[in-house]
Amino acid sequence: EVQLVQSGGGLVQPGGSLRLSCAASGFTVSTNYMTWVRQAPGKGLDWVSVIYGGGTTYYADSVKGRFTISRDDSKNTLFLQMDSLRAEDTAVYYCARDREGYISGWPTYYFDSWGQGALVTVSS
Amino acid sequence: SSELTQDPAVSVALGQTVRITCQGASLRSYYPGWYQQKPGQAPVLVIFGQSHRPSGIPDRFSGSTSGSTAFLTITGAQAEDEADYYCSSRDSSGNPLRVFGGGTKVTVL
Numbered sequence: 386e387v388q389l390v391q392s393g394g395g396l397v398q399p400g401g402s403l404r405l406s407c408a409a410s411g412f413t414v415s416t417n418y419m420t421w422v423r424q425a426p427g428k429g430l431d432w433v434s435v436i437y438g439g440g441t442t443y444y445a446d447s448v449k450g451r452f453t454i455s456r457d458d459s460k461n462t463l464f465l466q467m468d469s470l471r472a473e474d475t476a477v478y479y480c481a482r483d484r485e486g487y488i489s490g491w492p493t494y495y496f497d498s499w500g501q502g503a504l505v506t507v508s509s
Numbered sequence: 510s511s512e513l514t515q516d517p518a519v520s521v522a523l524g525q526t527v528r529i530t531c532q533g534a535s536l537r538s539y540y541p542g543w544y545q546q547k548p549g550q551a552p553v554l555v556i557f558g559q560s561h562r563p564s565g566i567p568d569r570f571s572g573s574t575s576g577s578t579a580f581l582t583i584t585g586a587q588a589e590d591e592a593d594y595y596c597s598s599r600d601s602s603g604n605p606l607r608v609f610g611g612g613t614k615v616t617v618l
Contacts, residue, residue: 422609432606435605484557488561491540492599493542493557494598495597499553500551
């Protein structure tokens with residue numbers, strides 16, 4: 386059974402740092418795309434970052450240069466290092482397995498498994 | 510602002526059919542994913558590709574696309590289908606970024 390278990394949320398002051406973890410079971414993180422998504426209080430889903438199996442990473446403009454996605458293949462765990470945090474980064478952060486494939490010859494992208502979420506609050 | 514546009518809210522009578530729309534240029538190139546999110550819970554994938562359902566998703570959920578619009582249809586809506594629904598796809602500019610629609614709140618009357 387595919388499962389993603391998150392840890393690491395909490396309260397941090399503006400300008401501070403926090404690292405989120407996402408431990409996977411039932412599949413291998415290093416051979417999959419993995420994504421972080423966040424959801425500010427009362428708002429919609431907002432894509433944050435993806436890491437490809439080969440290690441290539443991409444970020445939303447809103448977090449580029451401040452957040453770093455990485456993984457530890459020996460622990461089958463995904464991370465999100467968040468630096469220079471701002472009040473507007475306050476959100477529930479979800480990790481998800483990111484799937485890319487072809488269906489009837491047409492490319493498709495979707496997130497098929499999600500972690501339970503971790504609340505990050507940036508406030509003084 | 511989101512590159513995928515959804516109506517903020519829609520209502521449906523119990524047992525009736527509701528169609529949720531998602532519009533965006535990227536949908537001309539990529540099939541979307543659709544997610545159901547209930548309060549306090551993580552999103553759950555309900556449709557991927559054009560109309561593929563993950564294991565455990567009832568067959569009253571279906572998907573389709575037409576040009577730059579994707580549709581999620583719930584046929585015979587149940588009380589437990591009341592939730593927020595989001596579409597997602599890849600960025601339309603060719604960058605390998607992902608995007609979400611703003612979400613549609615479905616109320617079952």
